[in-house]
Amino acid sequence: MQAWDAVPVPxxxxxxxRVRLYNPRTRDLVAVGPQTGEARLYACGITPYDATHLGxxxxxxxxxxxxxxxxxxxxxxxxxxxxxxxxDPLLERATATARDxxxxxxxxxxxxxxxxxxxxVLPPSHFVGVVEAMDMIADTATALRDGGDAYAIPDPxxxxxxxxxxxxxxxxxxxxxxxxxxxxFAERGGDPGRAGKHHQLDALLxxxxxxxxxxxxxxxxRGRPGWHIECAAIALATLGADFDVQAGGSDLAFPxxxxxxxxxxxxxxxxxxxxALHTAMVAYDGQKMSKSLGNLVFVHRLLADxxxxxxxxxxxxxxxxxxxxxxxxxLLRVATRRLAxxxxxxxxxxxxxxxxxxxxxxxxxxxxLDAPTALGEIDLWAASKGATSTAAPAAVxxxxxxxxxxxx
Numbered sequence: 048m049q050a051w052d053a054v055p056v057p058x059x060x061x062x063x064x065r066v067r068l069y070n071p072r073t074r075d076l077v078a079v080g081p082q083t084g085e086a087r088l089y090a091c092g093i094t095p096y097d098a099t100h101l102g103x104x105x106x107x108x109x110x111x112x113x114x115x116x117x118x119x120x121x122x123x124x125x126x127x128x129x130x131x132x133x134x135d136p137l138l139e140r141a142t143a144t145a146r147d148x149x150x151x152x153x154x155x156x157x158x159x160x161x162x163x164x165x166x167x168v169l170p171p172s173h174f175v176g177v178v179e180a181m182d183m184i185a186d187t188a189t190a191l192r193d194g195g196d197a198y199a200i201p202d203p204x205x206x207x208x209x210x211x212x213x214x215x216x217x218x219x220x221x222x223x224x225x226x227x228x229x230x231x232f233a234e235r236g237g238d239p240g241r242a243g244k245h246h247q248l249d250a251l252l253x254x255x256x257x258x259x260x261x262x263x264x265x266x267x268x269r270g271r272p273g274w275h276i277e278c279a280a281i282a283l284a285t286l287g288a289d290f291d292v293q294a295g296g297s298d299l300a301f302p303x304x305x306x307x308x309x310x311x312x313x314x315x316x317x318x319x320x321x322x323a324l325h326t327a328m329v330a331y332d333g334q335k336m337s338k339s340l341g342n343l344v345f346v347h348r349l350l351a352d353x354x355x356x357x358x359x360x361x362x363x364x365x366x367x368x369x370x371x372x373x374x375x376x377x378l379l380r381v382a383t384r385r386l387a388x389x390x391x392x393x394x395x396x397x398x399x400x401x402x403x404x405x406x407x408x409x410x411x412x413x414x415x416l417d418a419p420t421a422l423g424e425i426d427l428w429a430a431s432k433g434a435t436s437t438a439a440p441a442a443v444x445x446x447x448x449x450x451x452x453x454x455x
Contacts, residue, residue, distance in 0.1 A: 048130060048179055050170035051160040054454075057445035059119060059405065064413035066116045068292070068322055069369060071300075072222055076415055079113075079322040080291045085123040087290035088113065089282045089321075090171070091299055094131040095155035096140040099162040100343040101363070101374055102296065102336050106326040108360060108452070109368040110294050111168045112416045113324060115450055119409065127173040127285035129278055130156060133261055133271060134177075136338070148261065149178075162346040165356040167452045173285040177277050180284070184272045185265035187280035187314055188253050192267060196313045197252050199267075200243030208253040208267050210275070210310055212246055220305045220320075231301050236274065250275050250306050275306040279314070282307070288317035294324035327366075330373035344374050357453050358383040364418040364451060385426070386453075392429035393444040393455045399433040401442035408450055421451065 067076035080086035090110050093103055110126075117124050131137075132152040141148035156176075163170070177184065191197040191210060199206040218228060232248055233239050239247035251273035256262035262269045282290065288311055293304050300323065308319040328335045331342045349359055362382035366372045392398065404424055411420040428443060436442075444455045 048156075048174050048176040050128075050174035051164040053170050054164075054167050054452075056115070056118065056169070057449045059446060059449050061121065062119050062409055064116075064120055064409045066113065066120065066413050067415060068113075068324060069415050070322065077322065080117055080120075080122055083122070085125055086117045086292075087286045088124065088126045088292045088294060089278070089286055089290055090126070090128045090293075091278055091295035091303065092128045092130045092174075093155075093159055094134050094136055095152045095159065096137045097338050097343060097345075098155040098159040099346045100329075100336060101331075101346065102329040102343075103159070104162065104166060104346050104359070105329055105363050105366070105368070106294075106296050107163060107168050108166060108363045109326050109416065110324065111452055112364075112368075112412060112418060113292065113294070114169050115452060116412050116416070119450060120413075124172070125286060125290075126169075126171040127175065127282060128171040129180075129281045130174070130176045131274065131277065132156065132176045132178050134274070138260060158347060162350075165350060166346070166360050167356070167454060169452075173281075175281045175285065177272070177281075180277075180281055181263045181272075183284055184277055184280040185253075185263065185267065187283065187310075188272060188276050189266040190314045191252060191276070191310060194313060196310075198245065200241070202243055205255045205257065206268070207251060207255050207270075209244055209249040210252045210273075210306070212248045212250060212306075212309070214246060214248055217248060217302075217305055217309060220308070221301050223301060228301065235298060235302060237302060248302070250302065252276055252310075275303060276310055278303070278307040279310040283311050283315055288312070288315040288319050290321060292324050293321040295326070297325040297327055300325045324368070326368045327371040330371065333373070335371075336374070349379070354379060355383060355386060357455075358386045360451075360453055361386055361422070364453075365422055367419050368416055385422070386455075388429050389425060389447065389453075390455050393440045393447075395434070395440050397434035397437045398439040398443065399428055399431045400436050401428075401439040401446065404428045404443060405446050408446060412450060418451065 068079050070077045141151045253267040255270040311319045407424040408421045411417040
């Protein structure tokens, strides 16, 4: 699947900063990615039936910050992102709107591409749809069966295949108590009460074909994959087992990410203990923005109403990625005014020395992608009346572009 076009990234003076992210298990910051060479990142992509709302945009702009920080540190970056272009919510939306599910998915994927390009998000190295990777995913699921890590439930009508979970290993990986894990599993697509399962936390691996649903042939019978094996298979194929960071919204922290990692471990026989980048939830009108509630704010609608895409990006960057926040039109107005101040500042004939600012912005971003602090440093530079360097405005413009992805 084709991603979107990359934007040029200005080259900055060499950086010695190494990115550190928050580790929820140790509750401190840990370095992510190698010191030299290539960093590898997997991001869970959208299910294309409502794209792109601000929750999506917040996640992928945050991931873009990590990619840019790694590149600024001199690393190559191999970044894979999937698209879940066949799934229950997509099929349900297609039925409800009398649309062909594949056409609906293609339409929403194209909208997502356009929004990512407008926000100047650097494209992934591998942009992989589930449908195009179906044979590979089916083979990966079959490998779990062949290794004794999957079983079919004794349902005479739909003998679906399930991944056999090691509860102790799963809970140790997540740090969740069992009751909380079961509640989250049920809330986020799991089926702990299904008859015939060996364990409540066992996860759907291969869903046998139902009437009027798309299905594919496999050694597990005609059907389609469960969610977790899709990401496990695509990540293994594009990055290998030991990639550096697994990224997505905080609602993926359980069960999706640890389930995918466990399945990849069982297939590859290698540890898959990745660092995590989980973005917080975005609210609107007092409730978490969600498709089920219908309280979504879409990027393309903001742009159609006249918002500058760089103001939208600045609004997202003004929120720390681990803190829940609520969208209001005033946040966008504040970002629009900030963008105007920055643009005026970098078009001055001279300004304060850019070197201390570059160091401060790099330090903020290397410390758990602290974009709000970085924005504050640029605010101070833009407001300064000093004019000691004629090269400074262009240098700041390039730094803001390269590190924050904001075109001034």
